[in-house]
Amino acid sequence: MGRMLVRAESDRTCRVRMFPERKHSNLLDMVHGAVTLALIDIALFAAMRTLLNGNAGGSVTLELSSQFIGAGALSKPLDAVVEVMRETKRLVFMRGTVVQGEGDEHLVASFSGIVRKPSAK
Template identity: 65%
Template sequence: MNDSIEEPKRRDNFSAEEVGDGWVSWNLKDPSRFNSFIEPLSVRVEAPTPDGRPCARVRMLPQRKHSNLGDNVHGAVTLALVDIALFAASHQFGALDAGHSVTLDLSTQFVGAGRTGEPMDAVVELVRETGRLIFLRGLVVQGAGDEHIVLSFAGTIRKASKR
């Protein structure tokens, strides 16, 4: 292996274009990958939590193709949003910038049904970062003022090995 060749940075795989109001696109450049099913996605760094923890918001726009037979957002779509949001938020926090990191665990609790036709946001808080791990938690919300809670979550990312 040639040590002079660096692994491409994670952002090389994503569009990272300003889309207004502090939002940045978070869409794969390769539309044949899984993420494209719930794109377009965007991410925005939010004000830190009251105790100073970094916070970010990752937004999708659920459509009919994301719905179940009850005309609500399918739970698997919401889970996909959360998993992708862990990485998008971690990247925005500066905690994750290269390689093929992986989700170690993801715990979720469905609280309400997601609604199609209105933005659905995963609000992600950085709980702790170590040399190899990133611990995160948050809520998936909809509505003005985030009054409709769809899901709560906690997850851990294992950072890619540096070679």
């Protein structure tokens, strides 16, 4: 995936940025859908680690639902903005968007996901 940046935007929202390169492209010279899905999955775990002060190691994605809305350009950073909706003892429920451009003007995808925390040992 290359270089990525992670930052908390609030106590419930996290932004994960990747910098698309040629290797991330599809035949139309846009960001490949599989790369967008990988960014989303990585962002779920980055949000857990950043916002919930926990180690996401050992956690697993139980469910990931995504909707592709627009194409991602290779020329701009691609951001996954994740919101933690609810945390229980075993699960974390999240949702978010993948956006590009100043002010997040271009919507690439939306998503929701459920991550199961690791079992206590």
